[in-house]
Amino acid sequence: MATVRLKKGFDIHLVGAISDGTIVTASLPQSVAVVPDDFHGVIPRMEKKEGEHVIAGEPLYHDKNYEAIKVVAPVSGTIKEVRRGERRHIDAIIISPDQNSEALTHDLKRPAEEVLLGSGLWAMMRQRPYDVVPVPGVRPRDVFVTAFDSAPLAPDLGIVLGDKRKYIAKGVEVLNGMTDGKVYIGIREGQDLEAPGAEVTTFVGPHPAGNVGIQAANTVPVNKGETVWTMDIITLARIGELFSTGKVSHDTVVAVDGEMVQQPRYVQTVMGADLETVLKNELTNVAKSRIISGNVLTGVKVEASQWLRAPYRHVTIIPENNKPDEFMGWASLNPKRFSIYRTFTTWLGGLSKPVSMDSRIKGGERAIVRTGEYDAMLPMDIYGEFLIKAIISGDIDKMEQLGIYEIAPEDFALAEFADTSKLELQHIVRVGLDKLRAEMS
Amino acid sequence: MNKIEPSFRPGGKFAKLESVYDGMETFLFTPNTTSRLGAHIHDGNDLKRTMITVVVALLPALLFGMYNIGYQHYLAIGQAHTGWFTMFLFGLLAMLPIIVVSYGVGLGIEFISAQIHHKEIQEGFLVTGILIPLIVPINTPLWMTAVATAFAVIFAKEVFGGTGMNIFNVALITRAFLFFAYPSRMSGDEAFVKVDSAFGLGDGTLADTFTGATPLGQVATNVGDSLQMTDILGKPISCMDAFIGFIPGSPGETSMIAILIGAAILLLTGIASWRIMCSVFVGGLGMAALAHALPSATYPASMLDPMTQLCLGGFAFGAVFMATDPVTGARTNVGQYIYGLLIGVFAILIRVYNSGYPEGMMLAILLMNAFAPLIDHCVVSSNIKRRARRAAAKE
Numbered sequence: 001m002a003t004v005r006l007k008k009g010f011d012i013h014l015v016g017a018i019s020d021g022t023i024v025t026a027s028l029p030q031s032v033a034v035v036p037d038d039f040h041g042v043i044p045r046m047e048k049k050e051g052e053h054v055i056a057g058e059p060l061y062h063d064k065n066y067e068a069i070k071v072v073a074p075v076s077g078t079i080k081e082v083r084r085g086e087r088r089h090i091d092a093i094i095i096s097p098d099q100n101s102e103a104l105t106h107d108l109k110r111p112a113e114e115v116l117l118g119s120g121l122w123a124m125m126r127q128r129p130y131d132v133v134p135v136p137g138v139r140p141r142d143v144f145v146t147a148f149d150s151a152p153l154a155p156d157l158g159i160v161l162g163d164k165r166k167y168i169a170k171g172v173e174v175l176n177g178m179t180d181g182k183v184y185i186g187i188r189e190g191q192d193l194e195a196p197g198a199e200v201t202t203f204v205g206p207h208p209a210g211n212v213g214i215q216a217a218n219t220v221p222v223n224k225g226e227t228v229w230t231m232d233i234i235t236l237a238r239i240g241e242l243f244s245t246g247k248v249s250h251d252t253v254v255a256v257d258g259e260m261v262q263q264p265r266y267v268q269t270v271m272g273a274d275l276e277t278v279l280k281n282e283l284t285n286v287a288k289s290r291i292i293s294g295n296v297l298t299g300v301k302v303e304a305s306q307w308l309r310a311p312y313r314h315v316t317i318i319p320e321n322n323k324p325d326e327f328m329g330w331a332s333l334n335p336k337r338f339s340i341y342r343t344f345t346t347w348l349g350g351l352s353k354p355v356s357m358d359s360r361i362k363g364g365e366r367a368i369v370r371t372g373e374y375d376a377m378l379p380m381d382i383y384g385e386f387l388i389k390a391i392i393s394g395d396i397d398k399m400e401q402l403g404i405y406e407i408a409p410e411d412f413a414l415a416e417f418a419d420t421s422k423l424e425l426q427h428i429v430r431v432g433l434d435k436l437r438a439e440m441s
Numbered sequence: 442m443n444k445i446e447p448s449f450r451p452g453g454k455f456a457k458l459e460s461v462y463d464g465m466e467t468f469l470f471t472p473n474t475t476s477r478l479g480a481h482i483h484d485g486n487d488l489k490r491t492m493i494t495v496v497v498a499l500l501p502a503l504l505f506g507m508y509n510i511g512y513q514h515y516l517a518i519g520q521a522h523t524g525w526f527t528m529f530l531f532g533l534l535a536m537l538p539i540i541v542v543s544y545g546v547g548l549g550i551e552f553i554s555a556q557i558h559h560k561e562i563q564e565g566f567l568v569t570g571i572l573i574p575l576i577v578p579i580n581t582p583l584w585m586t587a588v589a590t591a592f593a594v595i596f597a598k599e600v601f602g603g604t605g606m607n608i609f610n611v612a613l614i615t616r617a618f619l620f621f622a623y624p625s626r627m628s629g630d631e632a633f634v635k636v637d638s639a640f641g642l643g644d645g646t647l648a649d650t651f652t653g654a655t656p657l658g659q660v661a662t663n664v665g666d667s668l669q670m671t672d673i674l675g676k677p678i679s680c681m682d683a684f685i686g687f688i689p690g691s692p693g694e695t696s697m698i699a700i701l702i703g704a705a706i707l708l709l710t711g712i713a714s715w716r717i718m719c720s721v722f723v724g725g726l727g728m729a730a731l732a733h734a735l736p737s738a739t740y741p742a743s744m745l746d747p748m749t750q751l752c753l754g755g756f757a758f759g760a761v762f763m764a765t766d767p768v769t770g771a772r773t774n775v776g777q778y779i780y781g782l783l784i785g786v787f788a789i790l791i792r793v794y795n796s797g798y799p800e801g802m803m804l805a806i807l808l809m810n811a812f813a814p815l816i817d818h819c820v821v822s823s824n825i826k827r828r829a830r831r832a833a834a835k836e
Contacts, residue, residue, distance in 0.1 A: 012482070014482075152482075221831065223828070223831055223832035224832050225832070290475070290481060296480065296481045296482045297480045297481070297482070298480075299481065301478075301481065316481075318481065318482065320475060321473055321475050323471075324473055325470045325471075325473065326470060326471035327469065327470060327471075328468070328469060328470070328471075329470070329471030329485070330471070330487060330489035330490045330493060331493065332485075337485045338484070338485055339484050339485035339486045340484055340486075341484065341486045341710070341711060342709060342711050343486055343490050343491060343710045343711075343712065344485050344490070346485070358482070359475040359476055359481050359482065360471065360472070360473065360474065360475050360476075360483065361472065361476055361483045362471055362472070362483050362484070362485050362486075362487060363471075363472065363486075363487025363488065363490075364467055364472060364488070364561050365561075366487075366488045366564075366604065366605060367563075367602070367603070367604060367605025367606055368605060369488060369491070369604065369605045369767055369768055370491065370712070370767055371714060371770075372714075372772075372774065375774075381827070381828075382824075383773065383821050383824055386772075386817075386821050401825040401829070402821070402825065403824075403828055413480050416479050416480040416483075417480045417482060417483055417484055418484050419484070420484070420486050420487060420488055420491055421488065421605070422483065422487065424477075424479045425479065426478070426479040426480065427478055427479050
């Protein structure tokens with residue numbers, strides 16, 4: 001078993017961490033939603049209408065270009081609303097769940113690709129390049145799976161996995177049959193994981209060591225013209241379960257934590273469950289809170305009236321601007337004003353103590369001035385700053401040469417946090433990837 | 442502030458001053474903007490903090506510079522026993538007009554430019570504005586400083602898109618402009634020691650033996666095989682004098698000690714690249730040692746020993762505060778070593794082997810500013826090639 005040591009990056013310790021692994025079971029959600037934005041690269045074409053009844057696992061919509069890619073209902077119930085935004089963009093498909101625990105059973109005698117595409121699990125995988133839902137018919141060079149999440153306050157994926165870990169071996173077997181290469185699983189030091197048939201690599205180092213793209217770049221990097229699939233261990237176990245039982249499980253455990261959470265804990269619920277059910281007693285101070293589905297670096301800001309988003313096993317609640325009109329913050333000598341740089345005094349007290357951070361950007365957007373900031377947060381053989389500049393200037397050749405095929409927006413999340421010039425790096429990378437993808441197809 | 446805000450927004454009475462209002466508001470209060478998309482938390486550091494830290498690092502050099510101006514003045518008028526506070530006060534009064542002019546002109550242009558482009562006012566000039574008084578000879582007429590500052594801010598910075606976009610160090614362009622436009626006022630006996638009074642303070646007649654040439658100026662005009670630098674009254678000076686800083690020169694550059702304190706602040710806070718700073722000194726030391734190994738009366742500076750070379754003139758100041766400007770310097774780690782090394786080498790090369798320029802630091806840094814993108818290009822190209830080879834090996 002190989003071990004990779006990563007030096008770059010930084011572990012942000014926030015207050016509001018979960019202290020023990022007890023799992024609380026949430027009640028049946030009042031509503032469950034599928035948000036098409038969670039499946040980047042899939043352009044939805046509805047298969048069901050408002051008012052129709054669906055059972056768990058039944059397709060709600062398919063992709064415009066590849067009809068085989070289905071996105072399915074996580075629970076059985078009635079489609080209450082297909083909520084549309086600007087230009088008829090589908091914001092969410094909302095289902096009123098019923099008590100029926102019926103789920104669609106898949107015929108496992110068909111080719112694995114067909115089963116995966118129809119089960120909705122295909123849409124939960126991602127591919128590099130472009131960080132989108134994989135294109136059907138393309139055999140991936142390798143498959144990369146991360147078995148841990150290193151983001152701030154991230155859940156222990158071992159707890160989220162629970163007794164589903166017994167399906168990992170089957171999942172690896174299925175994926176091995178779909179690639180000419182290997183199935184790589186990245187674990188953290190000391191993590192206990194049985195995965196026969198997979199190439200397990202231990203990653204030692206700070207965040208973003210848990211990002212699957214960072215793991216891929218430090219084992220077998222993605223080259224131009226190659227495709228790899230990426231996912232986390234939960235999706236892998238779901239694939240294993242599908243090919244063991246014929247059914248997809250949409251049950252999930254999410255970590256609910258952050259400074260504004262009174263009792264940080266794990267909650268057992270279902271994908272896409274409404275936050276009012278999941279958070280229950282935590283929604284006392286909504287006006288001063290920012291609810292994030294996901295972690296503070298890559299997650300999505302959601303309202304209390306919305307739902308868990310598909311890619312995340314995590315809800316973080318942090319204060320929304322808890323220090324309005326901070327007087328001359330740039331001159332502050334307060335050690336509590338968190339900065340990883342020594343221009344502030346935080347480092348004197350140590351940077352590994354849990355800190356409180358709110359949602360302010362704490363500065364104006366500027367041109368890139370300081371050097372090396374992005375590189376220090378990106379453990380890849382990539383000149384981050386030059387790549388970002390190439391993306392901003394729309395230079396497609398340069399983007400390719402500098403390694404855009406290896407990255408996803410999430411890989412730049414930590415750099416975005418640390419950026420003195422306050423640029424929206426993840427957004428810039430996403431725009432660049434989408435542009436490149438449009439150009440290449 | 443919030444009460445008067447509406448009148449500065451589009452449609453308000455003072456809409457034309459929106460950028461100025463924004464500048465003042467973000468100066469007084471940390472912006473309330475919260476993240477819209479992407480990361481939800483951000484580091485406390487911003488460009489304001491970064492720039493202010495550089496200004497703090499410049500303070501020792503500034504304070505010592507003021508004191509030294511007073512010291513040199515009272516030495517020149519034969520009153521060397523004046524109290525230190527009077528000396529400092531004299532220097533303060535002598536430098537204040539230059540600081541006011543530098544900030545007034547520079548920030549004025551920044552404000553106007555920001556308003557024209559409806560952008561936020563950028564912080565870059567905070568540092569430039571204090572660098573200029575530190576590197577311009579004290580006797581430079583104020584109007585020259587104003588013209589040069591305006592030229593540098595407009596043509597070296599704003600035309601490129603403002604802070605972060607410039608190719609050349611703005612403060613150095615200011616000095617280079619002065620240097621080439623008004624060469625007679627930038628060197629020689631009258632440039633570096635303020636002999637007349639400052640706001641009525643420090644009247645007196647010059648001592649008979651007075652000569653205001655800087656040590657490097659003396660070196661450049663030295664004739665013969667022996668080399669002895671003197672202070673402004675003709676007494677010999679040593680490397681130690683130059684290290685402490687009681688020699689004539691531009692206000693900021695004379696004291697190695699004050700500069701090293703600034704260097705320590707910049708390195709400790711991680712703002713300046715230690716790669717650049719160290720390699721400039723290594724490059725300078727190496728080139729000076731080489732020149733010293735082959736002394737020649739034709740090139741009198743070659744007779745200086747390497748340590749003295751580094752202590753004299755603007756070498757240390759340039760290495761610590763100018764070469765490390767991240768915007769105009771090399772941005773890759775490997776590139777920074779090459780960039781710094783070449784600055785050190787060229788500075789001494791120009792100093793020793795080009796008798797037209799007693800000081801080479803300014804030209805060396807400006808030259809390497811021009812080459813920094815090329816150095817980075819080469820370094821990044823090697824990464825690109827490595828990636829291409831990796832892809833090719835697969836096929």
